[in-house]
Amino acid sequence: SQQGEEDPQALSIQEGENATMNCSYKTSINNLQWYRQNSGRGLVHLILIRSNEREKHSGRLRVTLDTSKKSSSLLITASRAADTASYFCATNDGNTGKLIFGQGTTLQVKP
Amino acid sequence: GAVVSQHPSWVICKSGTSVKIECRSLDFQATTMFWYRQFPKQSLMLMATSNEGSKATYEQGVEKDKFLINHASLTLSTLTVTSAHPEDSSFYICSASLSVYSGVDTQYFGPGTRLTVL
Numbered sequence: 478s479q480q481g482e483e484d485p486q487a488l489s490i491q492e493g494e495n496a497t498m499n500c501s502y503k504t505s506i507n508n509l510q511w512y513r514q515n516s517g518r519g520l521v522h523l524i525l526i527r528s529n530e531r532e533k534h535s536g537r538l539r540v541t542l543d544t545s546k547k548s549s550s551l552l553i554t555a556s557r558a559a560d561t562a563s564y565f566c567a568t569n570d571g572n573t574g575k576l577i578f579g580q581g582t583t584l585q586v587k588p
Numbered sequence: 589g590a591v592v593s594q595h596p597s598w599v600i601c602k603s604g605t606s607v608k609i610e611c612r613s614l615d616f617q618a619t620t621m622f623w624y625r626q627f628p629k630q631s632l633m634l635m636a637t638s639n640e641g642s643k644a645t646y647e648q649g650v651e652k653d654k655f656l657i658n659h660a661s662l663t664l665s666t667l668t669v670t671s672a673h674p675e676d677s678s679f680y681i682c683s684a685s686l687s688v689y690s691g692v693d694t695q696y697f698g699p700g701t702r703l704t705v706l
Contacts, residue, residue, distance in 0.1 A: 510694075519594075519681055519699040520632075565631060574620055574685055576695060578632045 483579040496553045498582040500566035507571025514563045558588040594698035609667045609701045611682030617662035618684035626679040672705045
């Protein structure tokens with residue numbers, strides 16, 4: 478079953494704008510990861526944030542984690558047309574190694 | 589970086605036939621591999637966890653007799669869809685992990701296999 482939900486389900490912005498996606502989950506986690514998927518392709522790992530971390534940066538990506546609210550957000554700054562893709566959060570309980578994916582946000586960046 | 593390949597990348601078959609999909613870790617040994625299914629415009633659903641040398645662990649609702657998984661070596665896992673039907677048409681993605689117990693959390697994903705059953 479799906480761990481949680483992501484919102485928005487779809488997001489359309491202009492190149493140069495920032496894009497924010499949110500993810501909520503239901504159970505205890507060891508870490509939360511964000512992945513990108515281009516249409517019809519496999520997943521690319523973007524960033525991992527552990528349950529004892531609150532914020533993490535990687536290039537134009539900024540991820541926050543609020544374990545009290547069981548939520549995370551992914552911010553892409555200065556978006557580019559090449560950022561157009563679906564973005565998924567996935568939680569890991571740290572015991573089984575399983576990743577449980579959110580429903581995803583489809584991002585369209587218009588040039 | 590760690591690379592995972594899948595073969596074939598796409599396959600079309602007739603209803604009732606069986607299809608085998610291979611997942612290989614090219615430059616590392618994968619203790620654990622995972623198989624996911626993704627329907628159009630939906631998220632990935634975990635089907636099963638495959639550990640080298642042991643039986644796969646299937647998620648609730650996934651028929652183990654229909655989706656046969658074999659993890660014969662540390663670099664190869666196969667998924668066989670037996671007696672495929674049109675409702676089995678989907679995008680099948682595998683991932684490989686160095687070890688789920690060593691603190692290495694990252695899974696490396698294959699490019700996926702698109703199965704179409706006529």
